[in-house]
Amino acid sequence: MDIDSGATAWVLTSSALVLFMTPGLAFFYGGMVRSKNVLGMLMQNVFSMGVVSVLWVAVGFSLAFGDGGSLIGDLSLAGLGDLGREGFTLPGYVDDLALTIPPVAFAIFQMMFAVITPALITGAVADRMRFAAYAVFIAAWSLLVYAPVAHWVFSPTGWLFALGALDFAGGAVVHINAGAAALVLCLVLGRRKGWPATPMPPHNLPFTVLGTGILWFGWFGFNAGSALGANGLAAQAFLNTNTAAAAGMLGWLVVERVRTGHATTLGAASGAVAGLVAITPCAGFVGGTSAIAIGAVASGLCFLAISLKTKLGYDDSLDVVGVHLVGGLVGSLLLGVFADTSVNSAAADGLLFGGGATLLGKQVVASVVTFAYSAVVTLVLAKLIDLTIGLRVSGEDEDRGLDVSQHAEVAYNM
Amino acid sequence: MQKIVTAVVKPFKLDDVKAALQQAGVTGMTVTEVQGFGRQGGHTEVYRGAEYQVDFQPKVRIEVVCAADRVDQVIDAISQGARTGKIGDGKVWVTEAERVVRIRTGEMGDDAI
Numbered sequence: 001m002d003i004d005s006g007a008t009a010w011v012l013t014s015s016a017l018v019l020f021m022t023p024g025l026a027f028f029y030g031g032m033v034r035s036k037n038v039l040g041m042l043m044q045n046v047f048s049m050g051v052v053s054v055l056w057v058a059v060g061f062s063l064a065f066g067d068g069g070s071l072i073g074d075l076s077l078a079g080l081g082d083l084g085r086e087g088f089t090l091p092g093y094v095d096d097l098a099l100t101i102p103p104v105a106f107a108i109f110q111m112m113f114a115v116i117t118p119a120l121i122t123g124a125v126a127d128r129m130r131f132a133a134y135a136v137f138i139a140a141w142s143l144l145v146y147a148p149v150a151h152w153v154f155s156p157t158g159w160l161f162a163l164g165a166l167d168f169a170g171g172a173v174v175h176i177n178a179g180a181a182a183l184v185l186c187l188v189l190g191r192r193k194g195w196p197a198t199p200m201p202p203h204n205l206p207f208t209v210l211g212t213g214i215l216w217f218g219w220f221g222f223n224a225g226s227a228l229g230a231n232g233l234a235a236q237a238f239l240n241t242n243t244a245a246a247a248g249m250l251g252w253l254v255v256e257r258v259r260t261g262h263a264t265t266l267g268a269a270s271g272a273v274a275g276l277v278a279i280t281p282c283a284g285f286v287g288g289t290s291a292i293a294i295g296a297v298a299s300g301l302c303f304l305a306i307s308l309k310t311k312l313g314y315d316d317s318l319d320v321v322g323v324h325l326v327g328g329l330v331g332s333l334l335l336g337v338f339a340d341t342s343v344n345s346a347a348a349d350g351l352l353f354g355g356g357a358t359l360l361g362k363q364v365v366a367s368v369v370t371f372a373y374s375a376v377v378t379l380v381l382a383k384l385i386d387l388t389i390g391l392r393v394s395g396e397d398e399d400r401g402l403d404v405s406q407h408a409e410v411a412y413n414m
Numbered sequence: 415m416q417k418i419v420t421a422v423v424k425p426f427k428l429d430d431v432k433a434a435l436q437q438a439g440v441t442g443m444t445v446t447e448v449q450g451f452g453r454q455g456g457h458t459e460v461y462r463g464a465e466y467q468v469d470f471q472p473k474v475r476i477e478v479v480c481a482a483d484r485v486d487q488v489i490d491a492i493s494q495g496a497r498t499g500k501i502g503d504g505k506v507w508v509t510e511a512e513r514v515v516r517i518r519t520g521e522m523g524d525d526a527i
Contacts, residue, residue, distance in 0.1 A: 201461055261460075
């Protein structure tokens with residue numbers, strides 16, 4: 001198929017929007033930690049832009065989208081040198097799935113997803129992970145977890161794609177995947193010193209609200225860019241993204257107001273992000289008012305899920321499990337309810353649109369498999385790193401804060 | 415003899431206190447942001463549904479060095495400026511300044527004020 005200049009322009013623009021989400025995430029999380037750990041948090045996120053970008057060009061893209069079969073790609077596209085060749089076609093992207101953008105543009109767009117996904121995990125392990133351990137962890141996780149899961153779900157040659165499980169922009173690949181890793185990693189690391197007896201309130205909520213704005217803005221590239229075209233589907237995904245973020249914010253604030261008596265800025269920010277997470281798998285498959293229901297239901301459930309962590313006693317410090325794992329699961333499963341082929345004929349109908357429970361079943365499979373694979377490999381990686389270089393900073397370094405102990409810097413000087 | 419009048423007041427009353435002190439002829443003061451608690455106690459903050467009891471309230475500490483015979487006027491001005499009538503308005507206390515020296519000129523005592 002011919003290259004479409006409009007589609008190419010939109011996907012390249014979307015790639016830049018998605019890249020911008022990672023510093024946005026850094027500020028979203030950075031505002032929530034204590035002031036002695038803010039640089040540590042910003043650094044963990046920004047570092048992902050460095051290490052994952054290089055790995056993606058070297059081998060990551062090839063492992064995710066190369067022609068290795070249904071479980072993982074291969075190394076044939078390593079270095080991305082072949083992608084610009086005249087007449088090159090990515091494995092599986094033929095017939096109805098033929099791309100109207102250059103394969104290089106597709107690789108760039110996918111790179112930005114690979115960058116932000118491991119960065120999502122950092123919120124769960126805030127304030128206590130050694131930087132060296134983190135660096136090794138996300139490099140390994142990116143290749144051993146992200147690349148294969150992206151292959152299964154996103155690549156037309158992957159087995160979950162072939163099964164018919166739907167994931168428009170990464171409910172499973174990004175959010176369930178990172179959320180499962182976050183849960184395991186925070187369990188292996190253990191709680192922050194003093195948690196939950198000592199209050200550890202956010203040191204700069206304005207950062208968090210700023211980060212939310214950047215995330216919301218970038219998410220238009222994430223979801224509407226995933227249409228891989230400049231067309232009606234992209235517009236539908238764009239609309240759904242904004243609607244779910246808005247409904248997510250309102251849903252959270254209502255639940256919060258009823259339960260605690262206040263509508264908080266952190267609640268508005270968290271609810272918007274929960275709505276964005278939940279609409280991610282659905283963005284190009286649902287229409288009408290479905291996005292309102294998905295955003296509101298997801299954010300209400302995320303709020304309730306967060307209260308579980310103190311009851312169960314795991315220190316998911318900034319609620320990656322509560323927002324991304326739960327939001328990703330809710331979105332992926334609700335897609336089995338709200339998917340509508342009149343919006344996207346390449347999809348299937350959900351429970352409410354005459355498709356029965358078939359799609360919902362496939363969504364359950366994709367969600368469970370992604371969760372299980374990510375959790376198991378994360379556990380092995382975390383244990384290996386803990387035994388070799390050590391996962392956690394010393395108690396003294398934790399007291400001093402990551403900024404000075406890991407990076408020899410201080411965020412705020414008089 | 416010189417005295418130090420120290421007051422801890424509500425931060426939003428600082429401007430009123432400053433105006434009252436200037437009105438009373440005070441020409442200088444030192445202001446610090448501090449935290450603490452008295453009868454008012456702390457307050458509650460809520461983050462993602464979790465409530466935290468925060469014991470320390472933000473307050474402003476004001477220090478005025480003045481001649482001993484001006485102390486009553488300074489205390490009155492601060493009290494007047496800082497009073498809301500609600501719990502947490504703060505306190506004023508007076509201590510002795512053993513020596514006061516103006517650094518630029520070396521003037522001492524009341525001349526240094």
